[in-house]
Amino acid sequence: MESEAKMRELERKIKESKSLVLRDDLRRRRRVLRRLEFVDKEGVIQRKGRTACEVSTTDELLVTEMIFNGQFNDLSVNDAVALLSCLINTEKKKESDKPPQAESLEVPVRQLRETAQRIAKVMQDAKMTIDVDEYAGAFNTNLVDVVIAWCQGAKFSQICKMSDAFEGTIIRCLRRLEELLRQVTLAAHSIGDVELEKKFDEGGKKLKRDIVFAASLYL
Template sequence: NPLSLLSPLQRKKRISQWQDLQSIQSKLIQLQRRKENCGIGAFERELHARMRVLRRLGHCSEDGVIKRKGRLACEIESVDELVATELLLEGVANAMSPAQLVAFLTCLYPAEGRKRHVENPPSDAVLGPAWKRLLEAASRVAQVQRECGIELDEKDFVEQFSCSLVDVTLAWCQGQKFQDVMKMTNMFEGSLIRVLRRHDEFLDQLHTAARSIGDEVLSKKFNEGRKILKRGIVFASSLYL
């Protein structure tokens, strides 16, 4: 043993040096882990996790080739594209009229101050079950993301969706007067107008998305929905006219 050849003082000095080296190496490992967690390493892990999500949900192949589902999702920007794509390709819109479809799609917007996850489903016979399917799809998407390594709270993810605008939007699309529609909500007039105008832009996105995958029936329904939504004071060029 080389240490046995050293004097007690030299031996003590060597042991102290070895302990210092161990401490430095331990700190180096900690810094390396911190770098991976907050830098490129974290970004790469998230990227790989999101790719796993896309493969699990059928948006792309194992080789990263975009499928029909992925092409549809690429065109959606205003809302959670994964949940929206699940619903549309499951055929949730098939039994809906254009007015019902326009109203239902407002559920996809984050609540943002409105009551989150309204307990009572829409009163409409078609939209009530559709709302339940949306919550199921959101829960499924959240679960897949968690299983693939993305950190999120499933409850919060699901509860970001709200059906509080469904009945209001449906009434507007069915031709009711703006003053009567306002009696159905606690929103300010300007806020509702902004929501409906933004919704028109979202419908335009979906119209383009449906065409990108060759679904002319769905594309036509979105276009018809825009026509019944865009009317009256809500879409007047000047609200003072």
């Protein structure tokens, strides 16, 4: 009986500890959302927050910040899609990975990393466990040229020769990217940005074609 009582007491303490950890984590996350202005001081969801609700395929905070910073506004359709591919492709970088050849994306990619660093620092200030450099460097650019070529109408066999990535990896990334494009199209619509909505919608249509999206393809 005594051992059972001790066991119940131990279980109670474990539950209390877990509850405290979850409460602290939730408090930190709310602090991040307030500082990034996704919610107000009372916790009421704001315009940024409503936009972020449309995104689930990748880091919704980063995507939303990029949209509100206007980081897609001056990009061509193909470049906007290629930039979004960096958020989908988070595989660990290899020494053989080369920087994208597309010069038009040199500045946008740098801005992406700067935005990611700013978000990570806000998280860090809110006492969340995060490595700023690791978070900002997690977004991989090695499929940028592949995505641009695909949007330009290249064959699947051609884009596979442009990357060391496995065929299955390329297909999964393109499919997830198309899903993300549907989400950011809705996000742009939610804030009334017609031009950005059209850009993302057109990008999705360019991406969704051929063997990559064949219904009979098993991955």
